[in-house]
Amino acid sequence: MQVLQFQRDGRHGSNLSQSIFSTHKNPKYFPDPEKIDPSRFEGKGPASCTFVPFGGGTQVCPRMEYACLEIFTFMHNGVTKFKLEKANPDEKIAFNP
Ligand code: HEM
Numbered sequence: 001m002q003v004l005q006f007q008r009d010g011r012h013g014s015n016l017s018q019s020i021f022s023t024h025k026n027p028k029y030f031p032d033p034e035k036i037d038p039s040r041f042e043g044k045g046p047a048s049c050t051f052v053p054f055g056g057g058t059q060v061c062p063r064m065e066y067a068c069l070e071i072f073t074f075m076h077n078g079v080t081k082f083k084l085e086k087a088n089p090d091e092k093i094a095f096n097p
Pocket of ligand 1: 058059
């Protein structure tokens with residue numbers, strides 16, 4: 001996500017970017033961040049600008065709503081038309097970094 005772009009003498013200079021991991025994986029904003037807990041999004045939900053899977057500002061993903069529609073359609077059909085079970089019950093999800 002591009003947050004700021006510095007210019008000097010009318011020319012493009014440095015970009016300052018924010019990694020989504022700096023908030024998505026930060027227990028300050030998302031307690032126990034590795035845990036899948038949809039209830040975090042209930043009520044007021046996450047603090048402003050902390051949950052940014054589609055980026056933000058002027059470069060925000062222009063097809064964010066379309067992508068959400070696709071995901072909701074996929075998930076709806078997935079849970080209503082199929083029975084899901086873990087292929088490997090002991091497999092752990094690991095993030096790197
Ligand atoms: C789960 C699905 C998607 C995710 C998580 C996602 C996420 C993102 C992110 C993080 C950015 C960069 C935002 C930034 O620089 O701050 C972006 C940009 C963009 N996305 Fe998506 N996106 C998704 C789906 C889509 C789809 C389906 C389309 C088109 C049909 C799309 C088109 C674009 C375009 C054109 C940009 C560049 C915008 C620009 O630079 O002005 N994205 N997206």
